[in-house]
Amino acid sequence: MDQVLRQKPRQSFAGLWNISFGFFGIQIGFALQNANMSRVFQTLGSSIDDLPALWVAAPLTGLLVQPIIGHLSDRTWNRLGRRRPYFLAGAILSALALFLMPLSPAFGAPLLFAAAMLWLLDASLNISMEPFRAFVGDMLHADQHAAGYAVQTAFIGAGAVVGSIFPWFLEQAGVSNLAADGGLPGTVKWSFWAGGIALFTAVMWTVFTTREYSPEQQAAFAEEQARAPAPPVDALAGKSYRASALWIAAGVAVLLSVDWAGFEKEVLLLGALLVAYGILSALGIGLARRGRTTNMLSSIVGDFSGMPPVMKRLALVQFFSWSALFIMWINTTPVVTQYVFGSNDTTSVAYNEGANWVTVLFTVYNGVAAVAALLLLPWLSRKVGQVMTHSICLTLGAAGFLMFFAVRDATMLLVAEVGIGIAWASILAMPYAILASNLPQAKLGIYMGLFNVFIVIPQLLVATVTGSIMQALFPGEPVWTMLFAAASWLVAAIAMLRVKATLPHAGQG
Template identity: 55%
Template sequence: MSDRKPALSFWQIWNMCFGFLGIQFGFALQNANVSRIFQTLGADIDALPILWVAAPITGLLVQPIVGYYSDRTWNRLGRRRPYFLAGAILASLALLAMPHSPWLWFAAGMLWILDASINISMEPFRAFVGDNLPRRQRTKGFALQSFFIGTGAVVASALPWLLANVVGMDNTAAPGVIPDTVKWAFYLGGVAFLGAVTWTVVRSREYAPEQLEAWEAASTARAAVPATPPRPPARFRNGGLAWCVAGGALLAWIMLAGLDKQLFILAAGAIAFGLLQLYCSSKAARGQTSGGLYQVTADLFAMPRVMRQLAVVQFFSWFGLFAMWIYCTSAVTGHHYGATDPASAAYNEGANWVGVLFAAYNGFAALAAIVIPWTARRMGCRRAHLLNLLLGGAGLVAFIFVRDPAWLIVPMIGVGFAWASILSLPYALLSGVLPATKMGVYMGLFNFFIVIPQIVAASLLGLLLRVLFEGQPIYGLVLGGVLMAIAGVATLRVDASAEPSEQPQ
């Protein structure tokens, strides 16, 4: 066999990315409808961020664990494909159950299960591209994933609107009851999720770990993670103590000052991270460093410089996206339709239009995914990402100025370009500096910088809107747009050596 990883044909890349079509059905239905379900079951606008926090916490826990074990899996189904299939089965069952939630707490729990299942399927797909494609094809592979994400979300996001306006299904229900349009959208999403992932499992192949290691060893151009000495137990201990003290101080301040309960999440997160480091310190002191939890934590502290730089970009990008997902329904229904009652016809009309807007930005993302590889070759991944994030930020800010909801389609063009770019270009920059043997775990750890900003957003957004903007959700979109633009500027700080076009093939 050649000492270079072979290039794949377009249709081979198509088949290996097709499963993302189904994953996005679940993700888009969740993003466009969960706030609607929560409000239908009695949630206040101020409570939406805290109810959404289950999703990012789940990703924080699940993705690095799945990445770690998928790096070490090899069976009849392969290395990554067992996780694709298991996650798809669980997510499909969760999609069937979610719209039948009888109580708010039950719906929040179902969101947790649904997001965990989506993460089990989604995380290995990123490593799948790094495993199967040579470096020169990875931008194309991640862009094709973005195409399927956009295409799947167009249909999934618009399903309630289509079922109401094309099929004639009831779009309203009694107070506290989920409308039939939402229920059937989730049923169809479950079927699509399982079907698309099964296609990828059946129609794709994987290379054995030994072959991947041989290709890496034979490639003199491979950008490897620099050898990092084991982290001393004292550094784990000192870091753990510092984080525990900081978290405890924040917890005391929240309680004494009577601050928002959402802030407890930040305090608890700091203490948990400190305890994790103390655990690793104890393990390292006893020489017990072979366990998965220790290894994942050690890899987090040893991540490449480019990954650290991209972490800043991801933080601001996903904070902005999370603000949009949380507040878009309440912003459009309140600011553009003048409705706040989830049982009213105007509210449900506006909520359905949000589904169409989400379908629109995902449709534009599918088109942008065709253009992005070309712009990345001409401008470089970093400058192309800057441009796309500036377009997305401008689109979110424009929501406050556009009065006719029909014209909100136009700002969604910029959001679509930003979304497609977020789902492809950071991964194209990152995959070239990761070793094949740790592709899964590092892709999972990279997810930290997606979910941490979502946890921070869930903790702070409600407070910020109430204190600064009198609780008006439209300003959540404006804030999201500003942060997305900051993320674009931060992209220029990423080392130029990470550009795929600048690396030998």
């Protein structure tokens, strides 16, 4: 790759494999987190109502980390390349968090330590994950973007299968599945330790088997030169402080409403974040007005306020898509153990059988996603286009959530996971394929980071607001969250239909 290229060469399947194989390991980490952290928190003494507050660490770290990593990776070039330094750093820190998590009971405040490790794990996974999203766009020609994200989604599904099924597999192999003396079950501990090794190994595969295009080569690609935009930060100096004031006012209103409306204390975090964004955006505008447009704050604020139309409409879809997913990850264990297996006692055989069944359910939806990404999505997108494909898949996922609300048979819930798995595959592939083909290459990292903010914001809302709503309307009845999840995906399916008008290429429709 030392010569100057005028067009990105097409990658073979082996090339597509190497580019995305690291995501297999990253998703093992996410799957272990998603399928087991509610169980870990409950085993360490947390109540159902406290779970959203403990989970809030995960989306908060993503909100802070991803735009920063996207901004930095766009501007990085060293011996490892542009994105790969972040793959390596994230893998090391993620493996450390996965190793330490099972040791939580040995610390004086085990619940607090587990929450801190969740924070470290999610931040570290995001350090690796965000550049992986941009990496596909960096390495592939536009006509391979859909294939690249499909392969990445297949690895995500496969990694999630491995991460989700491992506790169940260990139990079948004779490892204890019961928590004894205030500790965590052996199935959970060994799953986290094995997951850390697998994550690090997979990411290292991509680091050592790929070589990135140099900045000079990236600049030489004619299609990328044609799409190079005027930096949105240049327009930031012309903006007023009105929007910043409105963000601050909204945050203050939320903070004041906590006592007035009797919301859970986690809602204070939401208000604080709104105030913080208002202040940071005002600072960014102020710096831009003084001609200081090269700093990180002004660049991120400028890019956020100057998002392309296609990204704005997809952001709404992402908001509702990920609201439902976070509801699922928090509440599937309480719903299945309480309504299907009939126990809330974390020391009981019934509860732990139910919790392990959740890992089987998560394995199924991730396995379905891996197959759908390679077989169903390419076929369906050729027939009806990427926009309609995503809308249809989200509707199938909503039907799966409705089954959780109505069905009380453990085996029948496997059918629900088929619909959820199809939707999950589409969520991981379709929006990113559309974006990678319609965004400027030079800013792909920051735009992917900012796009993922719309994954994080709904998770924060679910973590801060849903607990208050459920406590007020359906105390001790987590099954109602599945109805909210179904409605959220139906809204996302409808919102997706508005995206087509923003696409310049008919083939993307």
